[in-house]
Amino acid sequence: MKRVFITGASSGIGKALAHAYAKRKCILGLSARREDILINVADECRDLGGTPFVYQLDVQERNNCETVAEQFKKDAGGIDCVIANAGIGGDDGLYSGSSEKINTILNTNILGVTNTLMPFIPTMKEQKIGTLVCISSVASFIPLPYHGGYASSKVAIRMIFDSWRPTLQRYNIKTVSICPGFVDTPIVKETARRFPMKSVTDAAEKFVKVIDRGRSTYVYPWPYRPLIWIARFVPEKLYNWLIKKIFHKPIT
Ligand SMILES: NC(=O)c1ccc[n+]([C@@H]2O[C@H](COP(=O)([O-])OP(=O)(O)OC[C@H]3O[C@@H](n4cnc5c(N)ncnc54)[C@H](OP(=O)(O)O)[C@@H]3O)[C@@H](O)[C@H]2O)c1
Incomplete structure (x- = not known):
């Protein structure tokens, strides 16, 4: 039985x-x-056939992440x-006038990811198999106004994975960066909800398949792929003009 944290x-x-x-039927x-x-x-x-263990965890707390990782490896008999x-x-x-808001985003979305993953890597290295997954975002390719903290946090984790990938491949550890566009969850607030959104169930089913295949970077859904490609070639002045037109009010 596959063990997934x-x-x-x-x-x-x-x-x-x-x-x-x-x-x-995973643990x-x-x-x-x-x-x-x-x-x-x-x-x-449990009703769906899985074997779950529950851990209260704030990913901003490094020690908490290390303790919980150890406990899960004991409870599940390892990690996949x-x-x-x-x-x-x-x-x-x-x-x-304060860096509190942006710093909390950076802390949760970047350090929260490294705090989560690092305690599992030595075990995966030893057993010479494993998969690490981060949930980046389309925002890591197309910066949104007022969301520099969020977009940069998603660039950072994708870049960390790009950097780790060739090294970890030696130990058969896969690194999968998933980059969703808008998916219907509570994180998508107010004005952003006017954009088309994918169902979270469909998204998760797709992500599980992509994780199984060990794909390195996966943008979902597919129409964002040409958009990301086009955005690379749009001149900066035109991009800024367009983005101001689209986001004339701050998105929250
Ligand atoms: N939905 C989208 O459109 C979209 C698009 C691109 C990327 N993403 C990314 O997908 C991931 C999941 O987001 P979501 O859409 O599912 O949003 P969500 O419904 O708001 O879920 C966020 C989850 O993160 C947990 N969390 C937040 N801060 C935490 C902390 N300090 N420690 C531990 N857990 C914490 C929350 O649990 P607690 O509050 O119980 O701790 C919650 O379970 C995020 O990384 C998000 O950036 C989402």
Whole structure:
């Protein structure tokens, strides 16, 4: 039975991934800060055929991540796949006079990912097999106004994976960066909800297949791929003019 550890399993993509792996009879490590919600997700996973373990975890806390990783390896009898999914959105608080908002985003979305993954790597190296997954974003290719913290955090984790990939391949450790566009979850707020969104269940089913194949970088859904390609060649002045037209009000 495959052993999969997931952060941010209390909601959205993490919860849908937990359901998708439960259907495949996996042993699951479900982690997030809201333990009461995780307990419900664990019940749902059990009903679907999975074997879940629940861990309260704030990915900003390095020690907490190390302890929970050790505990999951004991509970599950090892590790096959770690999905660093936990993340927060939100704007930078550009005119707030404080770096608190942007720093919390950077801390959760970058250090939260390294805190999650690093404790599992020595075991994967030793056993010469494993899969590391990060949930980056289309925003790592197309910067959105007011969201410099979010976009840069998603570039950073994709770049960390690009950097690790050739080295970890020597130990048969796969590194999969998933880059979703808008998926219907609570992270997509107010004005951003006017954009077309994919269902979270469909997205999770697709992600599980991509993770199984060990694909390196996966942009979902496919129409974002040509858009990303085109965005590379749009002159900066035109890009800035267009983006101001589209986002004439801050998206939250
Ligand atoms: N939905 C989209 O359109 C979209 C697009 C591109 C990328 N993404 C990425 O996909 C990932 C999942 O987001 P989502 O859409 O599923 O949003 P979501 O429904 O808001 O879920 C976010 C999850 O992260 C957890 N989390 C947040 N801060 C945490 C912390 N400090 N420690 C531990 N867990 C924490 C939350 O759990 P607790 O609050 O219980 O801790 C929650 O389970 C994120 O990395 C997001 O950036 C989403």
